Amino acid sequence: MKKILSIIIVLALVASGFIYFTKESEDSTRVLRTLPVTKAAETDTAADAIPVKIMSVQKNQISYLNVSGSVKSEEQIKVFASAIGQITSVKVVEGQEVKKGQILFQIGGLNNTKHSLYNQLEMATNNLNVAKEGYNKTIAGNAVALNAANLQLKSAINQLNGTKTDLETIDNNLSYGQENLDLLEDAYDLTVEKNENSLNQIDDLINNLVTAQDELIAKKQQLQQQLNSINTGTLDQATKDKMTTDLKTGIAALEKSIKELDTQIETAGNTSDTTESINAITEKQLQIQLNQSASALEALELSKQSATEKLGLFGGTSDPVRLAQQNVAGVKVKNEAGLLQAKSQMDLAKINLELLQSQIQGLAVKAPIDGVVGDITAHAGDLASTQAPLTQIIGSGSYELAIGVDTDTAQKISSDTQAEVKIDGKFIKVPIKNVASVADPINKLITVTLALPNISPSFKVNQNLSARIIIVNKSANPNAFYIPLDSVIIGTEEQYVYILVDGKAQKRVVKIGKITDENIEITQGLKEDDQIIIENAKILIDGQSVNNTTTIPR
Numbered sequence: 001m002k003k004i005l006s007i008i009i010v011l012a013l014v015a016s017g018f019i020y021f022t023k024e025s026e027d028s029t030r031v032l033r034t035l036p037v038t039k040a041a042e043t044d045t046a047a048d049a050i051p052v053k054i055m056s057v058q059k060n061q062i063s064y065l066n067v068s069g070s071v072k073s074e075e076q077i078k079v080f081a082s083a084i085g086q087i088t089s090v091k092v093v094e095g096q097e098v099k100k101g102q103i104l105f106q107i108g109g110l111n112n113t114k115h116s117l118y119n120q121l122e123m124a125t126n127n128l129n130v131a132k133e134g135y136n137k138t139i140a141g142n143a144v145a146l147n148a149a150n151l152q153l154k155s156a157i158n159q160l161n162g163t164k165t166d167l168e169t170i171d172n173n174l175s176y177g178q179e180n181l182d183l184l185e186d187a188y189d190l191t192v193e194k195n196e197n198s199l200n201q202i203d204d205l206i207n208n209l210v211t212a213q214d215e216l217i218a219k220k221q222q223l224q225q226q227l228n229s230i231n232t233g234t235l236d237q238a239t240k241d242k243m244t245t246d247l248k249t250g251i252a253a254l255e256k257s258i259k260e261l262d263t264q265i266e267t268a269g270n271t272s273d274t275t276e277s278i279n280a281i282t283e284k285q286l287q288i289q290l291n292q293s294a295s296a297l298e299a300l301e302l303s304k305q306s307a308t309e310k311l312g313l314f315g316g317t318s319d320p321v322r323l324a325q326q327n328v329a330g331v332k333v334k335n336e337a338g339l340l341q342a343k344s345q346m347d348l349a350k351i352n353l354e355l356l357q358s359q360i361q362g363l364a365v366k367a368p369i370d371g372v373v374g375d376i377t378a379h380a381g382d383l384a385s386t387q388a389p390l391t392q393i394i395g396s397g398s399y400e401l402a403i404g405v406d407t408d409t410a411q412k413i414s415s416d417t418q419a420e421v422k423i424d425g426k427f428i429k430v431p432i433k434n435v436a437s438v439a440d441p442i443n444k445l446i447t448v449t450l451a452l453p454n455i456s457p458s459f460k461v462n463q464n465l466s467a468r469i470i471i472v473n474k475s476a477n478p479n480a481f482y483i484p485l486d487s488v489i490i491g492t493e494e495q496y497v498y499i500l501v502d503g504k505a506q507k508r509v510v511k512i513g514k515i516t517d518e519n520i521e522i523t524q525g526l527k528e529d530d531q532i533i534i535e536n537a538k539i540l541i542d543g544q545s546v547n548n549t550t551t552i553p554r
Helices: 002-016 116-230 237-311 319-361
Strands: 018-023 030-036 050-056 061-073 076-079 085-090 103-108 364-366 371-373 391-395 399-405 418-423 426-430 432-435 446-451 464-473 481-484 495-501 504-516 519-524 531-535 546-552
Touching (some): 116 237, 116 319, 481 531
Parallel strands (some): 050 546
Antiparallel strands (some): 050 531, 076 391, 085 103, 418 426, 418 464, 481 519, 495 504, 495 531, 504 519
């Protein structure tokens, strides 16, 4: 906003005909001054030469963001008391180097009494002993109960084994009966199959005889046709008589064979009927035997069921056995539940005891790491709280510098951005470790963390150090450059800069683009390596001599 306001004022003054700028030093703020342009020196002598600073125009404009920050250790651990009590002694002083595990504070009871944790420890020890005794008694009681349940189960099983003997005979008879039934079923199946085969053979014979008879009848018809056609032919009578005799003889032989086949077919049919009757009688007899055997088995099954019900057996296990098994399972579940409860009470008592032992050990507050003691906020006689830190241990390892920048600047910084820290009057390059994603709620700045080098003597926590972030302004226009804003004279009709040519200031009209921080984009009018005047440019006139030039490194 300040830059925009300055530009507006400049434009207004230029319109009036009076303006020039100067910069008291490289880091000072710009001061607006006015003089009539027509009053500028008209002579060009060495005595009138103005001292300036120049800079070589380069593609990418580098600017330095000067900041300061506070040194922090990478490892800073706050130390709290593990139990409320009165601090009886402080074993260290601020700035003292300590080792991990070294006692820092000793905490006791109020008014120099024994801490109440010791009384609680005694009670916790007694509670653990009681819980252990209860656990052991539970184990012994469980063994007695399970032993009794197993004896009941054993007695029931013995009774069951005695009753099973009465069923062995029935089971044997059922086995024999089933084997007999299986044999009869096999015999019946074989008989049916054999009878079917014999009938099928007779049927095949009849079919073959009928087929042969049909063939003879067909041949007889052929001979008869030949006989009928002889009288209509042109053969002589002797030939006709001979052929007639031969044909009649053949027909008579065929009729005899056909008649013989009729007899065979009739005989085969009678045989089939007789065989079918015999087969039916045989199958019926076997079926009767099968039914008798099945009935015998059914009677045995009924006898077994009756004996089973009479003996109180269901599915091979008696009610007493099942009840005894259920009782054993129930005793086991009850034992496990009781044992689990007793163990839980014992484990809880152990945890309580260990917690109290840990808290008592914590009455001697120890250093969590190797390092240096920071600010001590509690002293002997003070009441120690578990919420407020007693001190902090600052690790003696690596250090870092925390600086704050505005949100716009933070967006230009990444882990690849270069940074420098001023140490012993010299700027040393350091890496950027982190850029916070959220601004500080108080100062609204983004914290940027720089890694500090390991040097001797080492840094001190909260020590202030100067640093600078190197910002590189890049233009998307290949013919554009970034130069310092103070080096550009902005008028109502034109904007121009002065470049150094043979010891004189030469005016160069340019076109400007966007303004970024202390720099402005030049889109036309400059070329790379032009020697641009960046200090006292606003009090120069075209062609004026300049001296004592100082080149600003890029």
